[in-house]
Amino acid sequence: MSEKTMKAIRQHAFGGPEVLQYEDAPRPTLQAGEVLVRVHGVGLNPPDWYLRDGLKILPPEWRQPVQFPLILGTDISGRVAEIAPDVQGFAIGDEVYSMVRFPTGMGEAYAEYVSVPASDLAHKPAGIDHIHAAAAPMSLLTAWQFLIDEGHDAPNPLQPTPHAPVPLEGKTVLVNGAAGGVGHFAVQIAKWKGAHVTAVASGRHEAFLRDLGADAFLDYTQVTPEDVVHDVDLVVDAIGGPTTARFLRTLKRGGALFPIFGLGASGGDEAEQRGVTVSTTQVRASGAQLEEVGRLLDDATIRVAIDSVFPLADARKAHERAAEGHIRGKIVLTVD
Template sequence: MSEYTMKAIRQHAFGGPNVLQYEDAPRPTMKAGEVLVRVQAIGLNPPDWYLRDGLKILPPEWRPPVHFPLILGTDISGQVADVAPDAAGFAIGDEVYSMVRFPSGFGEAYAEYVSVPSSDLAHKPAGIDHIHAAAAPMSLLTAWQFLIEEGHDAPNPLQSTPHMPVPLEGKTVLVNGAAGGVGHFAVQIAKWKRAHVTAVASGRHEAFLRDLGADAFIDYTRVAPEEVMHDVDLVVDAIGGPTTARFLRTLKRGGALFPIFGLGASGGDEAAQRGVTVSTTQVRANGAQLEKVGRLLNDATIRVAIDSIFPLTDARKAHERAAEGHIQGKIVLTVK
């Protein structure tokens, strides 16, 4: 392999995991303000399989043009290999992590090298390895931007008003889908902010979530959380979508429902009648926020749970694992 090529997972058509091919690809060239990163690990996220399959989950008018061959992925951890002259704050050899270009472009993270806008990049927390760092960015930034600070003023594509986090200290918080990528971070952030947290997941995740700080647990396979929870201040629905309105009945007047996946969410009229807020937003790349949350990762205030690890060559198997569901934490690819 020459200095101009690398190994990557590419696809030449939309489809299932079988379209993912491990092959040679051109090594990316840096543009102004970018940093070239030698990738050590890659975190998987739902947008990866949505894009792999053709973004069928989005309305047609929201689907960006896609050109093949396509490289999936946004979340990486690795070492700086080169720095553009106008990209300040990073030096060759620095250990870094990032959510690359999301949602404004394609991160092309399933590869040995990735070019990253310096504004999307942060120094990897020294207290965690590349696997755990790569698993964090999108899921942790999503939880952070929903619960602590949105961190940008871009128009909200999912609602007419900006998303506004709510105070958490002393409040009761219900986290649905608590064992997954965003959910397990939402539990920890709410506890860090001194909320009382009830986690909702299948029973096999109870010990895991209580270890992360959950005060109470509901096994949704045995009881519907909306039937037993009342007077909640905030529901973080890490699953979201069309079923999220069922949580309106759990909220007290003045409470809020945050569906992480806002597409298809309904219940506006009922929310108004009940005097509660439904608010969602789109996570955006933010290197400064990754520097900030990196301090919480470094001292283990927030921990990253790993569901499974696959080599880059087995990206197809990693996507098959994702399709099985019931993920505890994050799936990660490693690069040799």
């Protein structure tokens, strides 16, 4: 294989996991402001399968045109291989991680090499390996930007007003979908900030979530959370979508509901009648925030759960695992 090519997972049409092909691809050419990263781990996220399938989950006007062959993915961990002349703060050989170009461009992370805007890049926490670092960026930044700091002033595509995190210390927080990628980080962040956290997931995740700091646990297969929970300050619905309004009745006046997946979320009139806020936002790449949260990963204040690991060549199997659902933490691809 020549120096100008690499192995990557590409697709030449939209479809199911079967369209993912392990093949030779051109190695990225650096542009100004970019860093070339030799990838060691790739974290999988829902936008990967949404894009693989043709973005059918999005309104037509939101579907960006794409060119085939297409390389999926945003989340990486690896080592700096090359640096554009105008980039400072990184050196050849540095261990780094990133959520690449999301949501404004193509990350093309399922590959041996990825070009990354320096503003999206951060030094990998020394206390975790590449698998755990690759698993963190999108899910952790989502939880962070919802709960702690948006970190940008870009217009909110999901609502006319900016999203505003709420104080967490001493508050009661319910996290729905608590065992998943965003959910297990939201549990830990809320607990770290001094909240009393109730985690909602299936029963097999109870010990896992209590170990992450959950004060209480509800098995949604046995009870309906919105029937038994009342007067909480904040609901983080890591599933979101059209069913999120069911959590409005769990909130006290002045409380807030944060649906992580904001498309299709409703309940505006009921929320106003109940005196609660419904707010969502779009996660955005931020190397500065990854540097910040990296300190919490480094000292294990926040831990990354790994559901399963596959070689890059088996990306199809990784997407099949994702389609099964009930993921605990994150799925990761390793790149040798």
